[in-house]
Amino acid sequence: MDERQARTAFAALSQETRLRIVRLLVQAGPDGMAAGAIAEAVAASPSNVSFHLKDLEHAGLIAPRREARSIIYSADFTGLSDLIAFLMKDCCAGHPEICVPALADAQCRPSTAKKKARA
Amino acid sequence: MDERQARTAFAALSQETRLRIVRLLVQAGPDGMAAGAIAEAVAASPSNVSFHLKDLEHAGLIAPRREARSIIYSADFTGLSDLIAFLMKDCCAGHPEICVPALADAQCRPSTAKKKARA
DNA sequence: TCCTCATTTCAATGATTATTGAATTGTAGG
DNA sequence: CCTACAATTCAATAATCATTGAAATGAGGA
Structure with missing residues (x-):
């Protein structure tokens, strides 16, 4: 991914309605949702949701x-x-140890990772 | 981190000069850089950089x-x-296997991870 | 204290972005 | 072909954001 594309993606996620849509669709999984259903779920007008x-x-x-x-x-x-x-x-980049906390936080580790004690 | 804070961060990273500044400062590490040096590095006016x-x-x-x-x-x-x-x-969330490629892509794995064959 | 340098603040302008409602496109069924 | 429905497009307006140069703040050194 180049920098320009990344900036576009960051901009997209910086808007309240759009971030809600993304979270909604991640939850929905590969089946996805119809535009109208999305509009209803995020409580915005069809035309506005279409724009986003x-x-x-x-x-x-x-x-x-x-x-x-x-x-x-x-x-x-x-x-x-x-x-x-x-x-x-x-x-x-150059600071691998610093990012690692994020991995622990999100339950997002490869299944090859060691199983961690968990209450 | 709450959603609002995340959106603020995404918005910050969506702007070209700001993203450049962040990358610059990550490179620079904990020592950091003076505002003036940053302005010179990203080729923007002091007042503009101060804003960002x-x-x-x-x-x-x-x-x-x-x-x-x-x-x-x-x-x-x-x-x-x-x-x-x-x-x-x-x-x-609910799709752990999908995100994993990102971990492989970034050389950002915990040192506790199994060493992987690497050309 | 006075002067200089580094940075920030301010006000004004230009540029993007979001929202709204009306009009349009495209799909399906009678 | 006609009607109904889902979604998009369009034009206009409001709101937010970026940039600029001038003025202000604040830290050191002579």
């Missing part, structure tokens, strides 16, 4: 597909993953 | 300290780490 969906799509964070009369959006996990990698490279 | 530094500080991504006549800024690795954790929680 386009922005998120442009940022590579979600992807649309048509299904009958609806357009279904789902999270682009590759895009999100790339963005995390970008941030990590910046943060950790 | 304040924004980054407000976002919790950098921290200032006075040293003689200069004000030295350095990256706030905790803030960056928290932001990565926030993003990972969203991205990985």
